[in-house]
Amino acid sequence: MRTTNSRKVAESNVFSKKEITKKVLGFGVNKGPTVARLSLEEKYKTFFEEKLELANDVSYVGNKKIPLLRLYRYKEAFSFNLVNYFLDAFKASYNDIVFDPFAGMGTTLFASMLRRLPSVGVERLPFAAFVSEVLVKLAKCSPTEISTTFRRLCEIVDKCSPAPVASDVNLVSIAFDEPTLVRLQKWKAAIQTLDSPLQDIFLFLLLSILESTSQISNDGQFPRIKKDKKPLWPDEALQGKVIQTLSDLITVRSLWPHLDNCPEPKVYVGDTRDLSSIEFDGAPSIIITSPPYPNRYDYTRSYCLELCFHFVQNFSELRELRMNLLRSHIEARVHPDESPCHPGVEEVVQILKGQKLNNPRIPLMLIAYFLDMERAIREWSRVMRPGGRVALVVDNVRFHGEVIPVDLILCDLAEQHGFVTEKILIARYKGNSSQQMGRFKRVRVRESILLWRKTL
Secondary structure, eight states: OOOHHHHHHHHHTOSOHHHHHHHHHTTTTTSOOOHHHHHHHHHHGGGEEEOGGGTGGGSGGGGTTSTTGGGSOOTTOOOHHHHHHHHHHTTOOTTOOEEETTOTTOHHHHHHHHTTOOEEEEESSHHHHHHHHHHHHHHTSOHHHHHHHHHHHHHHGGGSOOOOOOTTSHHHHHHSOHHHHHHHHHHHHHHTTSOTTHHHHHHHHHHTTTTTTSSEEOSSSSOEEOTTOOOOOHHHHHHHHHHHHHHHHHHHHHHOTTGGGSOOOEEEEOBTTBOTTOOOSSOOOEEEEOOOOSSOOOHHHHTHHHIIIIIOSSHHHHHHHHHTSOSOSTTOOOOTTOOOSSHHHHHHHHHHHTSOOSSTTHHHHHHHHHHHHHHHHHHHHHHSOTTOEEEEEEEOEEETTEEEOHHHHHHHHHHTTTEEEEEEEEEEEEOOOHHHHHHHOOOOEEEEEEEEEEOO
């Protein structure tokens, strides 16, 4: 695929065809070899199809108007509409089992449930798995239960002693002033007096207001302190969230009156790199998912406040969780014997090792990420039904000017483990950081949806 600029260059006959491709794709800007990546682009060039109308659906933006899913901004999620798009495309029926091996906040599971499709989700981040489960419980709760329970909590919160949180994690003390933190801990203590499922539902609502009551903004790679931010008082924020929940529950009952008869998803806190402990009622036939991108984002930092309020007791537990996530972040442990599992990865790693990077661990992260993804793909192939379909949302990345074609490398790895590539849908083109554009010029980077089929 060529841009308008590349056609102008071609017409001028200044560059050879290979040089044009390298310039457009951002390969070889550091004068390193580009053979493996150019070979991938050539191999898969007929599989590309632009679907730019899906641009908003591959992000959380598409969930902002979906009742219940809008209650918590899990910014790495894709949209409810995207799941339905592929359930339609795959002609999903009651005989199918939908599987999301990176379940996140459970969008795939929630959409599948509303279509009465059995589904299974696996998620390593315990907070995200909790959200997946609670959304189902909340959807089947009555507005009267929520309003009555909230009034009861308001009556007892002042009398409660602050519940413990992982206060030795530095971000917790930085994020809140002392009165706000104590008030949040009192609300947590009051919520812990409830029985299930209301305890889980109100804990979810409490966790959903942490950012709005803090000095933190979670819009970038890491949570950032915003000194000019005016946090909400916890009582005000929680009341607003309850009101929003009541409105959503009324809408849900109107849109999906059959909800009580829908099969509840099975959600596991587990690791998609090893599915041996996951119980499936049958072989999954549809996967709709999106893995973490190899973009250095650390989910234990992005969701540090939520984790520290309920899911880890101290910094040591938080760090151990970080080390056990898919290795898409800089701090991941990498064994000295581990090496690139694909020529495209090896090519990029060799180029980056010779550069002055802002973090020297980036090449190690890339090696580890693709090794982990290969393990995950192998597991999906093992458990999936022959003929099963996969829709996988991924993002290409760029470090020190070098583009890593994550989409094509994963397609190549999948073909080694029992899948065939059917299409590569380009949902949108993303820009680069100002630092990269300043040094290496602007290169469009694909965010793609990979469509695979499990062979017999």
